[in-house]
Amino acid sequence: MNAPFQPDLKSRQRLVIDLLKPILDEGALLWEPEDTIPYECDGLAAYRKVPLAVALPKTEAQVVAILKICHAHQIPVVPRGAGTGLSGGAMPITDGLVLSLAKFKQIIEINPIARTAIVQPGVRNLAISEAVAQYGLYYAPDPSSQIACTIGGNVSENSGGVHCLKYGLTIHNVLRIRAILINGDIVEFGGLAPDAPGLDLFSVFIGSEGMLAVVTEVTVKLVPKPQLARVIMASFDDIQKGGNAVAAIIGAGIIPAGLEMMDQPATRAVEEFVHAGYDTDAATILLCESDGTPEEVAEEIGKMSAVLQASGATRLQVSESESQRLQFWSGRKNAFPAAGRVSADYYCMDGTIPRRQIAELLTRIKKMEEKYQLACMNVFHAGDGNMHPLILFNGSDHAQWLRAEEFGSDILETCVALGGTITGEHGVGIEKINSMCVQFTELERNLFWGIKAAFDPLKLLNSDKAIPTLHRCAEYGRVHISNGILPHPELERF
């Protein structure tokens, strides 16, 4: 933080209240601990901090005024949507403000012919699809949290979902973003036109984890709802065969609407919970969906079945009705709650690897289970190589949590070593910030900071997230000395 000498937090809090209270509605500024504690974390409850205050503006003019004040007084700001994020991206800063967009809930305009909807950032992902269903349209990215998560958060994380193999991520389904820079300037990224002049700042903005500007309006692209969808459930007696089947489907020129994989520990936990009809004897199962016109789906299901059979599937079952399709999916969609039933706590990872490495990574995770003495169940978006290993642990045993954290870092570093990345869709946030030191060199991280400074020179917007400082990486390196070589030997140590 560039802020000069900080007086104690109490007087800093007084200042924030005095500055912001006059511009906000009654009850839209919270500072008493009982009001601010609910904001101390997001979906990643292991990391918590209580902010100085929480502001809940309801107009864009109020957002502008808040940011101008914070800019003038160098008050750190953490923008927040529904707080469903899994990487601690919305965790507050102790001497800062949480800027909640929860009151921005309006769907401003739906244009069925243009296939667009203009929505405020606090609109829930699923609410968009529900509002446009009457026109035979929907908003394609469907993160598992879509009932609760908001579009503003989706933009900040570049969220994916089960159907993004075929329909793309948030970046492919958003056209225009209206946002406020930290100095209060109102700007627009992208537009209704197919492209915008200048550098493609829209692309950098999507997935920037609330570090570059605050979103006040999003124009999303809508797509026609397919007439029909059917899903194949395929069992494999061997993880390697299941992994190869994924590659074989894509290699056969098929892009399934969804292609998901679950290992045996996951199917067993889920089956007990929702009775989705999963084959719990299988080492792994694949869910492979086709959508389109009835003729198209029939043609594609035929092709997919043939490939799966040739890849050694021991059992194939095709959904015969919409209710059966939803039943097959119910297990996958409830995998996280199911993990919550078999274990006191679970730690969800989000690495992505090339598809051909799926079996290799699963084998290595098996070995790590022994090393860290913790169980792990695996559900993942196999079609795009995005893995969600769920490490099971008991949070009341601190030693277990520390082992779970180590286990998680080990998985992520293995993903990088296998040619992948530490996060596919959950974001870096605070959770994976140390792993960024492994995935990127110091020069690369410097460029990230250069981009950050271009938007927010004083580093006030969510600056302790996503991009680690040189010192943080040096500290992390100190703990993880590999082969006796100290990283960043040029830095002074304490």
Add this chain to the structure above:
Amino acid sequence: MQNVIRQFQEQILETIERHETLNISGSGSKHWYGDAPSGTRLDTTPYSGILDYQPEELVITVRAGTQLAEVEAALAQKNQYFAFEPPHFGPLATVGGMIGAGLAGPGRGQYGGMRDFVLGVKLIDGLGNILSFGGKVMKNVAGYDVSRLLPGSLGTLALLLDVSIKVLPLPAKTMTLKFQMPQGDAITQMNTWASQPLPLSASAWLEDTLWIRLSGASAAVDTAMLTMGQQFSAEIMEPSQASQFWQSIREQQHAFFNANELPLWRFSVNPLSLPLPFEEHQAMEWYGGVRWVKADISPEQARGIALENGGHATYFRGPKSDLHTVFTPLSHNPLTAPLEIVQQQVRKAFDPHGVFQTGRMPY
């Protein structure tokens, strides 16, 4: 290739010493695009070759100096392609030029633009450092999405070394329908179709004719042809003729683009905009999102009309004048004006000495 990279780095450092600029160029097939660049040519063509291509990963990684035709041939062998159908504008066009120009062809309307398919890059920044961003996987949110800044940056940010691009399987069946339709009706009709579950893959309108391309599973294409043919009388094009037509739009070899000596303006606008108020003939692509106009109009007029229609105008091809820039500057729109300084600072983060600041796009 390590030698070539070292030479690039040396050339960058020497140019910094001399306080000059480097004009990054492959075959020069798109040298006419953008404002006239200054600087010494940095030739990317010695850095060529396909690095990694595994069809089941739907990703190809290539060196910037590789010829686009060679890459597309390798993809075609495995029944895959670049769905954004980049224009070559010359037989020797390179992948680096494709990324730098950031242009896309007929598939853009349905499948997305160049930047939507870029997954990762390796580059040399303006200090001669080698940096990598993104990767070879479809989903990657680690750090800012720096890779997607490269498309359309016209060599003004960094020297691209390698790029990983998402590819798609070739559709099982493709058919093209032709409808006689005035421009206003065509705008409404193609967008109406696009809002229905039909396997559209491209649209174009010129000379009072709407061309719709359908691609996908053969059953889906057949059903759609039937549905659309029942609504309007349609001519089903012979496939080889149809593919020639789309090629002529992609490469701008169609008579429309070469009919006279007038400059070619590109209007990128809200697709549902009414026909733009020009006497001259217009052509449309991408459901009406791009309007091509061959006319002698002033940049002020062109930019004003584009802004009213939710977009921007580019003086795409024609004699260059020193009086104005080819692209619409960010300052022209009050909602992008504050981003002008942001853009300058982003550029400086890549290239603090300005070694790539050739003036080819306005900053």
